[in-house]
Amino acid sequence: MKVTIKEVAKKVGVSTATVSLVLHGNSRISPETRKRVLKAVEELDYQPSQLARGLVLQRTGNIGFVLTENHFLRTEPFYTRIFLGTEFEARDSSFFILLATIPADFKENDVLPRFIAQKSVDGLIIAGKVPEQFLKRLIPYNLPVVFVDFYPQEGEHSAVLMDNLRGASLATEHLIRLGHRDIAFLAGDIKHPSIRERHLGYRSTLQQYNIPLNPQLEIIDEKTTGKESGFNAVCTLLSRGVKFSALFACNDAMAIGAMECLKKNGYKIPEQVSVVGFDDIESDVFQDPPLTTISVPKYDMGIEAMQLIRSTLENKMRTNKKIIVPVELVVRQSTAPFAR
Amino acid sequence: MKVTIKEVAKKVGVSTATVSLVLHGNSRISPETRKRVLKAVEELDYQPSQLARGLVLQRTGNIGFVLTENHFLRTEPFYTRIFLGTEFEARDSSFFILLATIPADFKENDVLPRFIAQKSVDGLIIAGKVPEQFLKRLIPYNLPVVFVDFYPQEGEHSAVLMDNLRGASLATEHLIRLGHRDIAFLAGDIKHPSIRERHLGYRSTLQQYNIPLNPQLEIIDEKTTGKESGFNAVCTLLSRGVKFSALFACNDAMAIGAMECLKKNGYKIPEQVSVVGFDDIESDVFQDPPLTTISVPKYDMGIEAMQLIRSTLENKMRTNKKIIVPVELVVRQSTAPFAR
DNA sequence: TTGAAAGCGCTAACAC
DNA sequence: GTGTTAGCGCTTTCAA
Numbered sequence: 001m002k003v004t005i006k007e008v009a010k011k012v013g014v015s016t017a018t019v020s021l022v023l024h025g026n027s028r029i030s031p032e033t034r035k036r037v038l039k040a041v042e043e044l045d046y047q048p049s050q051l052a053r054g055l056v057l058q059r060t061g062n063i064g065f066v067l068t069e070n071h072f073l074r075t076e077p078f079y080t081r082i083f084l085g086t087e088f089e090a091r092d093s094s095f096f097i098l099l100a101t102i103p104a105d106f107k108e109n110d111v112l113p114r115f116i117a118q119k120s121v122d123g124l125i126i127a128g129k130v131p132e133q134f135l136k137r138l139i140p141y142n143l144p145v146v147f148v149d150f151y152p153q154e155g156e157h158s159a160v161l162m163d164n165l166r167g168a169s170l171a172t173e174h175l176i177r178l179g180h181r182d183i184a185f186l187a188g189d190i191k192h193p194s195i196r197e198r199h200l201g202y203r204s205t206l207q208q209y210n211i212p213l214n215p216q217l218e219i220i221d222e223k224t225t226g227k228e229s230g231f232n233a234v235c236t237l238l239s240r241g242v243k244f245s246a247l248f249a250c251n252d253a254m255a256i257g258a259m260e261c262l263k264k265n266g267y268k269i270p271e272q273v274s275v276v277g278f279d280d281i282e283s284d285v286f287q288d289p290p291l292t293t294i295s296v297p298k299y300d301m302g303i304e305a306m307q308l309i310r311s312t313l314e315n316k317m318r319t320n321k322k323i324i325v326p327v328e329l330v331v332r333q334s335t336a337p338f339a340r
Numbered sequence: 341m342k343v344t345i346k347e348v349a350k351k352v353g354v355s356t357a358t359v360s361l362v363l364h365g366n367s368r369i370s371p372e373t374r375k376r377v378l379k380a381v382e383e384l385d386y387q388p389s390q391l392a393r394g395l396v397l398q399r400t401g402n403i404g405f406v407l408t409e410n411h412f413l414r415t416e417p418f419y420t421r422i423f424l425g426t427e428f429e430a431r432d433s434s435f436f437i438l439l440a441t442i443p444a445d446f447k448e449n450d451v452l453p454r455f456i457a458q459k460s461v462d463g464l465i466i467a468g469k470v471p472e473q474f475l476k477r478l479i480p481y482n483l484p485v486v487f488v489d490f491y492p493q494e495g496e497h498s499a500v501l502m503d504n505l506r507g508a509s510l511a512t513e514h515l516i517r518l519g520h521r522d523i524a525f526l527a528g529d530i531k532h533p534s535i536r537e538r539h540l541g542y543r544s545t546l547q548q549y550n551i552p553l554n555p556q557l558e559i560i561d562e563k564t565t566g567k568e569s570g571f572n573a574v575c576t577l578l579s580r581g582v583k584f585s586a587l588f589a590c591n592d593a594m595a596i597g598a599m600e601c602l603k604k605n606g607y608k609i610p611e612q613v614s615v616v617g618f619d620d621i622e623s624d625v626f627q628d629p630p631l632t633t634i635s636v637p638k639y640d641m642g643i644e645a646m647q648l649i650r651s652t653l654e655n656k657m658r659t660n661k662k663i664i665v666p667v668e669l670v671v672r673q674s675t676a677p678f679a680r
Numbered sequence: 681t682t683g684a685a686a687g688c689g690c691t692a693a694c695a696c
Numbered sequence: 697g698t699g700t701t702a703g704c705g706c707t708t709t710c711a712a
Contacts, residue, residue, distance in 0.1 A: 017682075056706050087439065346690095
């Protein structure tokens, strides 16, 4: 809050208008003046006040980043990486990111993040699944919104998503090519669009290879998608007494939990059971064995989201563009050829 | 950016000044007018523009929250919880939090977070250890700063810290009271003030109980304080062939890694070796067994930090207040009485 | 090619 | 008690 445009103008001996014009590359300013202005700006280390700028431009220069509290606190840095990507990209555009969490069970009359209520953001990036109730409350604000790793049930939106279907296919195909036929699928929170897609990818790939679906091999009704759910899912699977030589978990956390349970029950991984996860959470240094998984470019998703909202803001149009980022199979040591 | 103070004023039939005064509780307004103004504000859902307000008040209403990228991405939600506390507290005060990460090896000419360079924050909360180089670069900005879970080598500062010394004492004492005498200490990054204090607490408590220190039992030169360091530390310890029945790791991550290594080598926990951690990261559902540890009120630390910076800002004085938050021993299943 | 001036929405003297 | 008014720092017609 120190050196203002006025002082720059005075130093150069021009009007503030001229300085402003120069700074916005805008128009017909003689190269001579431009140079002198730029020099003064440099020398004085002039930093335009975002406040004043925003006031006249009628924009805050802020983007709200919203996710549920449990997502933010997830042990593996999934959404934090997305956030970092967004933050990084925001540096180039001249936006600031305001982060706020909402309750996972956001209720009709819960209070909205203050930056929304106060209209202190120009747009919103919403990461991960959020309650319908929350989205409903957003409507009157008429803010541009970009979703990341989530797409609401209703309506058309802008979103950055990952290729869940293809990821699940890659994972399943990997196992099939290793010779596995009895491949279990582990999931929870099956209503979540991403999980559902992964489930779908699993099923369609099996069919594509003419492997009959076996409902006994699918555990999809776990409450959560955390480690303990993976653990429990395998317990259930074992209790069913159904034969399986491989296992595709809908995410890494469940895969890790699943491995724990398998190991506890004396199964060798990957010798007796191959395990594939999804997300590549790269958290547990002590994954034992290191998990074969589908890696997701989290950081890039954050970047894409920021670019998307920025272009929405600049063009002042609602494009409802969907960006699907690619995923890839990362083969580590938790999978091996089928050995009977 | 819709309904302004003007419209409120017009609706009530008073001047904008009156509305402004009412809104700031400020004194001599007749209860009658006050009521009418408040009613209009309500009806129109008037939200004061932070931009305009900031412009005249010469404050941005933003607080920068800075930490190193690796801290932000830590698998256990330590700093994220602190951040959440800060965020929560910021709702009451009318501040927004801008989060930025810096490289852990911030170098002299690295670019500062944009909100600092651009003077878009009124103050800074710095969480965790940050490079000296970064702090040096901050000086010219003359911003009020509150440190959380870190205290710079030089100078006097405001900070919110946890009682590391007492925590380490509690942990060590717990083991001693269980009958253990040969208690190992595991640490990395020993130059970090917090780690050093924990080391100190360990040592002084042993001495207090007249247990001679045994350097062979101290592994303090691990590079990091992550799981793999815990794992490695135990490897080293075992290779030394020194006798030990309990182990105090400088944090939970190392404790977990240590347990992995112990289990791999056939040790039963807690029957043969008791393990205590520090931080209570409550991340791994599958801590096996659940870890006895020192719990730290992370969320509260965030709240305290926000309150501290706020009061600094309000009083416009540099108090250099240090707040030490209490820690407590949480006994779970990784510790048991000494059995020879 | 440049400058004057109005005004973005709000606060805070200072009048009345 | 309440209104008038002068900015806060910036952008942007409009004139020159």
